[in-house]
Amino acid sequence: MTETEHSTEARQEILSSIREHLAASKRFDGQAVQPQTAQPRAKSNSAQGDRNETVIERFRQALEAVSGHCSIVRNIDEAARAVQQIVDQRNAQRIAISDSTLVHEILRRLKTEAVFLAAPNQSDLFDCDMGITTAQWAIAETGTLVLESERERHRLASLVPPVHVAIIEANRIRQRMAEVLELIKSSDAGLSRTVTFITGPSRTSDIELTLAIGVHGPGELHVIVIDEPAQPA
């Protein structure tokens, strides 16, 4: 256990203060009327419970409810076509990409004049008009993508450019957040240094509570779900 010398004394004082004040509370603790303590939930308190629809469909609905775009395709070729469409529509010229093999596979299938930057410096990154990454997991109940920094170098490609395209294999989508929290915690590569949850494009309601989409993060999020296991990433 290492501590910085500067805050050793502070640490001692704070921990002592906590212990002292908790001890002082003992004589009152039995008397206060506490709110009921809950039993640990046997099942996860899932939004809207379980429905008949598939996990993929649930994910799509949740994502679209927060202004994300979702395409469901059957294989990597179709995925590439979906990406092509987005690149063409946006007339993207400079595209930041993650180091994912799947992303590179898709790029090989694209016909475009756009320049792809694999590890752009900060200045180049800020000039990009699109970023393409995959996602390691997704949460259907909320329409959330989960990116683990140990598995893919991508964080900034999914954040800095105004458009983010994310590709995910359908079998990586789980119904509930609780499941995914467990998965990322006990991942083979260990809990990643940064895990990012992304639910739709960036937004704010700070001006008169009027919703504005696209603030510091991307204003557009396109998720392409490949509903068939692709090549290992």
Added chain:
Amino acid sequence: MRVSLFVTCLVDQLWPSVGTTAVEVLRRAGCEVEFDQRQTCCGQPAFNTGYRNEARALARRFIEIFEESKADAIVSPSGSCTAMVHHFRELFAEDETWRTRAESVAERTHEFASFLINVLGVDDLGASFSGRVTWHDACHGLRDLNLHSEPRRLIRKVRGVEFVELPNADSCCGFGGTFSVKYPEISVAILDNKIESIEKAGVRAVVSGDASCLMQIGGRLSRQSSPVRAMHLAELLASRE
């Protein structure tokens, strides 16, 4: 069923018709009503302002008087005063004897509407009152005692009444005890939201279970020369127009 009436100081001195109609309604519902004249106040104003020693003195007195009663229940036409009785135990955090006595008195103490519906199982008192009527949920009654459906059930059984639900029925009227005179401008600003929706509802009367709320709401309606009447639930249920 024998009932001991906890009339409350506010009703006793400023709004006695609430007390007399409450007695009338309870008798109509088949109860024998007794009134212990030693009672004065539950101490809520002192407790709410932070004067717990003073509140404790009045609480002890209340407990001593009412625990002597052989009545099956203590009934009060005030949600906030009933809630105060239920809070007595907090005044005796360090005194187990008094705390136990406080808890047993509290167990027998019921708010008027709750008593009619939940204890007596009675919702029709043979009342009649013609016109549009709305209900104001007094905060303590609503949030401390979970009163919501009971008063509405009772009102709906009054012949001739057209019940109108306020969009902000459960919003505070701004009274809050001494708050109403410590911060009168804020109190009245909150009140005016309630008044506005009452006027919009076009009712003949606004009904509530707490005389304090009725004093606040009625006082403003009266100042504005509004024809809308502020009525207590007991008065409505005793009505025979």
Added chain:
Amino acid sequence: MNHPTETADSTVYGPPNAFDQNALKALGDEQLHSALQNLVVTFGERREAAISSVEDWEGLRDEARAIKDETLAHLDRYLKEFANNAERAGARIHWARDGHEVSRIIIRLLRERNAKRVVKSKSMATEEIHLNAALEAAAIETVETDLGEWIIQLAHETPSHIVVPAIHKSKKQIADLFVEKIGIEPTDDVAKLTSAARRVLRQRFAEADAGISGVNFGVAETGTILILENEGNIRLTTSLPKIHIAVMGIEKVIPRFADLDVFLKLLPRSGTGQQLTAYQSLITGTKKRPEDEGPEELHIVLMDNGRSRMLAHPVTRQSLACIRCGACLNACPVYQQIGGHAYGSVYPGPIGAVITPQLIGISKATQLPYASSLCGACREVCPVKIDIPALLLHLRSEIVEGPVGGLSEQRGPVKKKFAEHLAFRLYVFAWSRPMLYEWGARGGRLFQRLVVTQGRIGKVSGLIARIAPPFGAWTAWRDAPPIAPRTFREQWRESSRIK
């Protein structure tokens, strides 16, 4: 342990002990009134809709409160566990007893690394300790990157809400501010205003030497900090600069990684009426390899600043369960009328009324616990079921009767209100004696002839208002009922005699 000093940092409003004057000022502000109406209606609807998508909202609240109670009962243990695990993952942990210490630590860190330009994401903890002012005094340029916080930084104001800091400002006021401060063309288009902010702040992100953030939750089990947002500025603040400093109140720790599920279901719904905010960053230590993305250093500053004191009583301990959602503000009839600045404190509304006196010393905020009608709407919406009315009553009794048990607190003397105390003593004396109680009513009936007309008491004269201020305060706006010609008990006695 030193108390943080609270300064009146808003130029328009005074400190907490000037609450009554502040409230009057706020009540006269038409524009504020309409902004608050918008807040109440909009957030009310969004929250209702968001909650309806949860099967067992009450169960969720109970569970969250149970987790908080468990944590607070063993806060020292969980903090140590958090610190150990965070350090094991490469973070540096700093402990700070108060706001001054936090600022000193951060300034030292920045100076050592020659960091002169800082980007900040929204953190109420840093507002609480006036960190920006300290950084500016140390010649470190600091820019807020959350849109609402940046707006108030440009306007030299303090936040008026925990979640939407610039809620008190109209679109026009914001547009005028942008025209003045960043030179845009006048517009009333929210999208245009937002992209102007994006454009300016992106530049700052690119140039920043360090990023400072808050922390929503610190997970003891893994040493992870979780920060949530909608705009993306937190991700940028915590990814681009080489140094990330996170300021974390000691009450933010939770035991297990899995506990995040509960709080992520409660906080967005309660705070902004969303099922989930756009981004959550779960940061555990620093990067494993130099070539990875992300900051080289992560410093977590654990801040006490008066929090450990609140553990000394079960009623006050629940203050520390707060997850800073702001739902109580939106539900409070008092906040709805006067807004946040009137409280004179960084934390306004119901939660502000109870933690401000505890953080800055009760003698510096004696009005706040009384700034409530005790309606309980706050308790109803609080995701962790904090019983704020009970807390207010507890603080009121401390103001009147002194501290309840616990350790002796350096609070400064609270001015006794002699007249009020006398009045209450008199009331108990008289009303413990039925004869005096009845004679009081009879006496009152006599005196009120001076003021009763047509069965009502209207506005009383200045003289009477001075003799009996509460009476004057009541009748300034409301009629008062007179003492009845025959009280209930007099009628009861008569009817018993008749029988």
